[in-house]
Amino acid sequence: MAAKQAVALVAGVGPGTGAAIAKKFASLYSVVLLARTPASYETTVKEINESGGSAIGLPADVQDEASIKSVFEQVTKQFPDKPVAAAIYNVGGVFTRKPFLEQSVENFKLGYQTSVLGAFIFAQAALPHLLSATKSESLPHPPSLFFTGATAAIKGSPYLQSFSPGKFALRSLTQSLSKEFGPEGVHVSHLIVDGIIDTPKTAEWLKGAPEGSKIEPAAIAETYWALHQQPRTTWTWELDVRPYVEKW
Amino acid sequence: MAAKQAVALVAGVGPGTGAAIAKKFASLYSVVLLARTPASYETTVKEINESGGSAIGLPADVQDEASIKSVFEQVTKQFPDKPVAAAIYNVGGVFTRKPFLEQSVENFKLGYQTSVLGAFIFAQAALPHLLSATKSESLPHPPSLFFTGATAAIKGSPYLQSFSPGKFALRSLTQSLSKEFGPEGVHVSHLIVDGIIDTPKTAEWLKGAPEGSKIEPAAIAETYWALHQQPRTTWTWELDVRPYVEKW
Amino acid sequence: MAAKQAVALVAGVGPGTGAAIAKKFASLYSVVLLARTPASYETTVKEINESGGSAIGLPADVQDEASIKSVFEQVTKQFPDKPVAAAIYNVGGVFTRKPFLEQSVENFKLGYQTSVLGAFIFAQAALPHLLSATKSESLPHPPSLFFTGATAAIKGSPYLQSFSPGKFALRSLTQSLSKEFGPEGVHVSHLIVDGIIDTPKTAEWLKGAPEGSKIEPAAIAETYWALHQQPRTTWTWELDVRPYVEKW
Amino acid sequence: MAAKQAVALVAGVGPGTGAAIAKKFASLYSVVLLARTPASYETTVKEINESGGSAIGLPADVQDEASIKSVFEQVTKQFPDKPVAAAIYNVGGVFTRKPFLEQSVENFKLGYQTSVLGAFIFAQAALPHLLSATKSESLPHPPSLFFTGATAAIKGSPYLQSFSPGKFALRSLTQSLSKEFGPEGVHVSHLIVDGIIDTPKTAEWLKGAPEGSKIEPAAIAETYWALHQQPRTTWTWELDVRPYVEKW
Numbered sequence: 001m002a003a004k005q006a007v008a009l010v011a012g013v014g015p016g017t018g019a020a021i022a023k024k025f026a027s028l029y030s031v032v033l034l035a036r037t038p039a040s041y042e043t044t045v046k047e048i049n050e051s052g053g054s055a056i057g058l059p060a061d062v063q064d065e066a067s068i069k070s071v072f073e074q075v076t077k078q079f080p081d082k083p084v085a086a087a088i089y090n091v092g093g094v095f096t097r098k099p100f101l102e103q104s105v106e107n108f109k110l111g112y113q114t115s116v117l118g119a120f121i122f123a124q125a126a127l128p129h130l131l132s133a134t135k136s137e138s139l140p141h142p143p144s145l146f147f148t149g150a151t152a153a154i155k156g157s158p159y160l161q162s163f164s165p166g167k168f169a170l171r172s173l174t175q176s177l178s179k180e181f182g183p184e185g186v187h188v189s190h191l192i193v194d195g196i197i198d199t200p201k202t203a204e205w206l207k208g209a210p211e212g213s214k215i216e217p218a219a220i221a222e223t224y225w226a227l228h229q230q231p232r233t234t235w236t237w238e239l240d241v242r243p244y245v246e247k248w
Numbered sequence: 249m250a251a252k253q254a255v256a257l258v259a260g261v262g263p264g265t266g267a268a269i270a271k272k273f274a275s276l277y278s279v280v281l282l283a284r285t286p287a288s289y290e291t292t293v294k295e296i297n298e299s300g301g302s303a304i305g306l307p308a309d310v311q312d313e314a315s316i317k318s319v320f321e322q323v324t325k326q327f328p329d330k331p332v333a334a335a336i337y338n339v340g341g342v343f344t345r346k347p348f349l350e351q352s353v354e355n356f357k358l359g360y361q362t363s364v365l366g367a368f369i370f371a372q373a374a375l376p377h378l379l380s381a382t383k384s385e386s387l388p389h390p391p392s393l394f395f396t397g398a399t400a401a402i403k404g405s406p407y408l409q410s411f412s413p414g415k416f417a418l419r420s421l422t423q424s425l426s427k428e429f430g431p432e433g434v435h436v437s438h439l440i441v442d443g444i445i446d447t448p449k450t451a452e453w454l455k456g457a458p459e460g461s462k463i464e465p466a467a468i469a470e471t472y473w474a475l476h477q478q479p480r481t482t483w484t485w486e487l488d489v490r491p492y493v494e495k496w
Numbered sequence: 497m498a499a500k501q502a503v504a505l506v507a508g509v510g511p512g513t514g515a516a517i518a519k520k521f522a523s524l525y526s527v528v529l530l531a532r533t534p535a536s537y538e539t540t541v542k543e544i545n546e547s548g549g550s551a552i553g554l555p556a557d558v559q560d561e562a563s564i565k566s567v568f569e570q571v572t573k574q575f576p577d578k579p580v581a582a583a584i585y586n587v588g589g590v591f592t593r594k595p596f597l598e599q600s601v602e603n604f605k606l607g608y609q610t611s612v613l614g615a616f617i618f619a620q621a622a623l624p625h626l627l628s629a630t631k632s633e634s635l636p637h638p639p640s641l642f643f644t645g646a647t648a649a650i651k652g653s654p655y656l657q658s659f660s661p662g663k664f665a666l667r668s669l670t671q672s673l674s675k676e677f678g679p680e681g682v683h684v685s686h687l688i689v690d691g692i693i694d695t696p697k698t699a700e701w702l703k704g705a706p707e708g709s710k711i712e713p714a715a716i717a718e719t720y721w722a723l724h725q726q727p728r729t730t731w732t733w734e735l736d737v738r739p740y741v742e743k744w
Numbered sequence: 745m746a747a748k749q750a751v752a753l754v755a756g757v758g759p760g761t762g763a764a765i766a767k768k769f770a771s772l773y774s775v776v777l778l779a780r781t782p783a784s785y786e787t788t789v790k791e792i793n794e795s796g797g798s799a800i801g802l803p804a805d806v807q808d809e810a811s812i813k814s815v816f817e818q819v820t821k822q823f824p825d826k827p828v829a830a831a832i833y834n835v836g837g838v839f840t841r842k843p844f845l846e847q848s849v850e851n852f853k854l855g856y857q858t859s860v861l862g863a864f865i866f867a868q869a870a871l872p873h874l875l876s877a878t879k880s881e882s883l884p885h886p887p888s889l890f891f892t893g894a895t896a897a898i899k900g901s902p903y904l905q906s907f908s909p910g911k912f913a914l915r916s917l918t919q920s921l922s923k924e925f926g927p928e929g930v931h932v933s934h935l936i937v938d939g940i941i942d943t944p945k946t947a948e949w950l951k952g953a954p955e956g957s958k959i960e961p962a963a964i965a966e967t968y969w970a971l972h973q974q975p976r977t978t979w980t981w982e983l984d985v986r987p988y989v990e991k992w
Contacts, residue, residue, distance in 0.1 A: 101868065164916040169916075172909040173908075198481070219479050234489045239487035241483060244483055246430075348623070368657070403671065404673075405671070407672075412668040424655075711977055719980065727960060729963060730960050730966075730967065740979055
């Protein structure tokens with residue numbers, strides 16, 4: 001594998017959206033895949049490298065400042081002088097759906113930490129690199145900082161008190177960053193992915209639903225890529241994607 | 249010009265966004281440009297046809313049911329057996345910015361008629377064709393019905409009482425149509441374009457602002473095209489585009 | 497009946513919310529009840545006058561500038577030198593629930609005209625009086641201009657294309673007026689009433705639903721009154737009311 | 745002091761909103777004032793008791809489950825057999841306004857913990873009491889669980905990344921609880937207080953602004969009280985209060 005002209009990081013890479021985004025961004029960049037355990041990214045890293053792309057995986061805990069700091073140091077070492085063209089926070093909020101009075105404070109914290117504390121830490125580590133990248137003349141597109149959200153980011157629901165607050169908070173964080181760093185040339189967006197994503201894990205879900213009721217990871221990745229390609233004159237800051245049959 | 253496999257209509261074609269969208273959709277479809285006066289679309293029609301595309305222009309008054317009905321009859325005659333792949337309502341709301349007590353009922357009605365009554369009439373004429381198109385096996389992408397909105401669609405402001413209500417109403421209409429026709433296979437979206445669009449008319453505006461402070465019509469068109477390409481599993485229903493320096 | 501120190505107008509008085517609001521505001525003001533036909537307000541006018549209050553009814557067509565202008569002239573004649581303490585637009589949007597392709601342009605226009613064109617005309621006639629009232633030293637509360645909205649003001653739904661756009665537009669109009677006239681001392685608010693209101697017409701509705709599933713007109717009126725009593729330092733601009741069992 | 749028929753708790757009592765709410769609710773209930781340090785509530789407790797009301801103060805750390813659990817045990821002991829008529833979470837989010845890259849993870853956590861983790865813990869302890877209270881026949885109004893929000897709950901802004909995410913999250917939590925416990929008879933509301941509140945601390949702020957530019961705590965308290973009085977048929981779930989001159 002030969003390093004590309006720039007680097008894209010994807011935090012939260014499982015077999016679904018994260019892997020698809022990494023593959024798409026690998027068409028132009030060396031990609032760095034982050035997940036808590038290597039098992040989550042190994043197959044994707046291999047696939048990208050075998051098909052002529054450039055990818056590495058790094059184990060990372062987005063809730064841990066030191067871990068994320070270390071990730072960016074390794075990226076700098078591995079890809080010296082390569083600007084960071086994109087940093088994508090795709091970490092799913094961990095949550096447990098249950099009646100509020102049976103919910104634990106631990107679950108509530110966990111939902112928050114994965115959805116938004118991790119995003120805060122990741123953004124703080126990524127932004128200095130993205131700001132530098134705005135000065136790079138070799139980048140074809142403005143550097144991007146994208147966050148994957150959920151419909152729970154705009155609507156609270158019963159039994160989702162361990163999930164939805166973190167997603168609301170992530171949307172707020174994204175807006176604050178959009179407004180602070182947009183004028184600096186970093187494209188910060190919040191992308192709501194609403195629906196069941198078609199992954200091995202969900203293979204048996206929605207049996208009997210109309211064909212096409214699950215969101216395709218590859219199509220999500222196309223949408224992220226379309227946003228990344230936008231010139232700074234014409235940026236999308238917030239969008240949603242949902243299957244055609246979704247109620248909302 | 250040889251007709252393409254399908255037809256796309258763009259209502260509201262001036263020298264800015266509408267023309268850019270028409271050119272982009274002409275890469276795959278025969279395009280039909282609608283405007284109140286032929287002067288608004290003649291140059292664009294000529295450019296598309298001269299560069300190997302297929303375009304016609306038709307004068308149309310979106311506030312007039314008979315006029316729009318006639319448009320679709322002409323399209324059917326001109327492009328027999330071609331499915332309608334996209335219908336895009338890009339008519340700008342006419343408005344006059346002034347203190348409420350100096351505003352006329354006529355201006356208020358005009359803002360409403362151009363923003364949302366026209367959209368209603370256009371959608372009613374287009375939807376039977378778009379529904380038919382969902383059955384077509386030759387179409388590469390799901391048929392699309394897109395509406396151009398504004399930030400005034402989500403926030404009322406002083407002195408904008410003749411403009412913003414129509415834009416709110418258009419967003420409501422789009423949501424109603426999304427939810428009724430999405431499950432039928434028609435991709436209905438509301439795209440907020442927020443900022444000064446870079447056109448001949450605005451050439452002298454924003455003097456002294458940072459470079460890139462105006463939205464590029466071609467980049468808007470790319471975003472519409474990206475949405476049109478989405479498979480029905482993964483549709484964007486609402487998004488915004490703004491320049492990087494925009495306050496919102 | 498002896499005229500009170502100030503006048504409150506309620507447009508859209510049937511046997512439900514409008515009548516309840518009129519009765520509540522009659523505790524402090526002479527009230528003027530407006531409806532298309534006297535049958536809508538006669539009983540309420542009588543009740544108020546018989547219980548020691550001061551009320552008149554005037555037939556009015558909110559969609560007709562001349563009609564509303566005439567109403568305010570009559571109010572000035574009937575209550576000379578009395579400031580207008582409140583003007584409340586409670587006209588229900590007329591609508592027909594049906595599939596979009598079966599919906600008529602006439603119904604669409606009607607929904608818009610009753611929901612928002614009438615509000616525009618009413619507000620233009622009322623605001624000069626309300627602005628004058630901000631200078632009155634005898635008024636106990638800031639003059640108020642309130643609009644009754646609906647959940648359809650914030651969410652589009654299938655089959656509601658003749659209703660929801662007008663309600664979205666009304667919310668926009670209210671925001672524009674809030675921001676223009678709030679700093680002038682007029683309290684402009686949008687109150688979403690979401691649910692079945694308990695009136696003679698709905699007596700047979702929601703059979704089998706839990707007790708208390710319908711909104712009480714008198715309780716709505718208390719909420720309008722609570723807002724009217726707020727000092728200008730502490731105004732509510734938007735709120736909702738719903739029954740405890742309502743899904744939203 | 746003689747205990748009233750029921751108890752109301754107010755968490756987050758300083759010299760502003762919390763104290764005013766406690767005084768207002770003391771008109772009908774024994775009130776329990778919670779703050780981290782007794783200095784925050786001592787004066788208010790004394791004032792209420794001296795003017796014929798019934799109040800106690802308890803030191804409490806809303807971020808600490810054990811502390812809040814202990815508070816409710818003490819309440820039960822102090823007011824045996826008295827239902828809990830209202831529990832109000834008015835704890836201000838601690839925050840530090842600064843550029844994102846200078847912001848610490850500690851500040852971010854602190855904003856979250858005070859705004860929403862505390863609300864979660866407080867709600868979990870309060871809800872069993874409020875649910876019991878729905879069965880009480882002596883209560884004049886439905887039991888209420890109110891949360892004080894901020895405009896930062898609906899709009900992210902530059903430099904507010906340590907504050908706004910927690911406030912978004914609190915609004916989400918409130919919605920989840922509204923939808924789960926509303927049908928059970930507990931009135932759960934989110935009240936946005938937007939603007940500078942008139943307190944000793946802000947006495948020197950907004951010099952030169954128009955008279956009445958600060959929100960009055962007593963008027964906020966009236967609004968909370970108006971909501972508490974609403975019957976379950978007609979509840980407000982979300983509202984805002986702002987000064988008449990506020991931009992929003």
